Amino acid sequence: MVGTAGGGAAEAVRRWVEAGGGHLVLDGGLATELEANGADLNDPLWSAKCLLVSPRLIRKVHMDYLEAGANIISTTSYQATIQGFESKGFSKEQSENLLTKSVEIAREAREMFLKEHLNQSIPAQKPILVAASIGSYGAYLADGSEYSGDYGEAGTIGFLKDFHRRRLQVLAEAGPDLIAFETIPNKLEAQAYVELLEECNIHIPAWFSFNSKDGVNIVSGDSLIKCATIADKCAKVGAVGINCTPPRFIHGLILSIRKITDKPILIYPNSGETYDGVRKEWVESTGVSDGDFVSYVSEWCKDGATLIGGCCRTTPNTIRAIQRTLNQGSNTLQLPVA
Numbered sequence: 001m002v003g004t005a006g007g008g009a010a011e012a013v014r015r016w017v018e019a020g021g022g023h024l025v026l027d028g029g030l031a032t033e034l035e036a037n038g039a040d041l042n043d044p045l046w047s048a049k050c051l052l053v054s055p056r057l058i059r060k061v062h063m064d065y066l067e068a069g070a071n072i073i074s075t076t077s078y079q080a081t082i083q084g085f086e087s088k089g090f091s092k093e094q095s096e097n098l099l100t101k102s103v104e105i106a107r108e109a110r111e112m113f114l115k116e117h118l119n120q121s122i123p124a125q126k127p128i129l130v131a132a133s134i135g136s137y138g139a140y141l142a143d144g145s146e147y148s149g150d151y152g153e154a155g156t157i158g159f160l161k162d163f164h165r166r167r168l169q170v171l172a173e174a175g176p177d178l179i180a181f182e183t184i185p186n187k188l189e190a191q192a193y194v195e196l197l198e199e200c201n202i203h204i205p206a207w208f209s210f211n212s213k214d215g216v217n218i219v220s221g222d223s224l225i226k227c228a229t230i231a232d233k234c235a236k237v238g239a240v241g242i243n244c245t246p247p248r249f250i251h252g253l254i255l256s257i258r259k260i261t262d263k264p265i266l267i268y269p270n271s272g273e274t275y276d277g278v279r280k281e282w283v284e285s286t287g288v289s290d291g292d293f294v295s296y297v298s299e300w301c302k303d304g305a306t307l308i309g310g311c312c313r314t315t316p317n318t319i320r321a322i323q324r325t326l327n328q329g330s331n332t333l334q335l336p337v338a
């Protein structure tokens with residue numbers, strides 16, 4: 001595990017990016033790919049339901065993303081919370097074990113992937129990292145409110161810190177390389193995460209990833225500049241970016257983030273389709289194809305993003321195409337190894 005001592009989390013992420021040849025490939029939609037493999041995720045736990053019923057499928061999907069060229073895989077803990085497991089009848093201890101298991105499965109997938117590729121002569125020594133996913137309080141509510149950031153009376157910093165504290169500690173203790181705060185919908189939750197990282201003295205680099213539906217602000221209407229500034233000021237945050245947002249908005253959003261931070265920028269947009277939180281489905285026909293998605297990648301690199309992947313409705317094919325685009329012009333075989 002790489003700690004953040006001596007240079008802060010951004011320095012740790014920069015070193016990984018450098019070892020990756022100037023960029024790292026993230027994975028694509030995890031829930032999307034679990035569903036494509038037959039999982040029924042119509043449940044408040046969403047992808048975390050597979051921790052209960054099909055852990056092997058999770059490992060397979062992680063491996064499919066690694067085979068596609070991902071350098072960073074994120075765990076099935078996005079919608080996994082102690083509160084969510086408890087409401088299904090699990091004890092506190094069992095719930096914490098399930099969180100730990102999400103990190104263990106991803107680490108196992110990495111082990112197996114590395115073992116399978118052990119005998120290949122691979123010139124490019126790229127890191128492979130496990131990011132422990134933390135979805136917002138809105139994701140736990142499972143009503144689409146991570147796309148509105150409207151938490152009503154629960155919208156106090158104290159409430160949000162209490163909600164996330166133990167989960168963050170358990171995930172950090174499970175030994176991931178990164179903590180991925182994903183789809184952050186409002187400024188208050190970003191502030192709560194910063195305070196928790198400090199108070200819990202977390203030594204694993206975190207990334208903060210916001211989502212936007214207008215290409216200017218984050219989904220709650222809070223200023224992206226203000227939110228990214230909160231992340232910038234925290235030495236425990238190693239990268240700042242955007243996820244689960246249509247590709248057409250990404251260029252402008254990267255430029256806004258770059259204005260206020262030197263930390264590495266990560267982006268993993270969705271396919272451009274829109275999630276209908278009431279009907280619990282993605283509205284088709286507004287999305288872009290893998291080809292269109294990938295044609296954006298060079299532009300995002302030029303804008304200064306160094307960690308690039310996909311979010312909902314993207315697949316290993318998307319990641320394979322991103323990996324090829326990023327590694328264009330290089331003659332080395334681009335399989336990642338430890």
Ligand code: MET
Pocket residue numbers: 028029030031032047074078133182183244311312
């Ligand atoms: C709603 S954004 C979901 C992010 C999560 N890492 C996933 O792909 O399943």
Ligand SMILES: [Zn+2]
Pocket residue numbers: 243244270311312
């Ligand atoms: Zn998403």
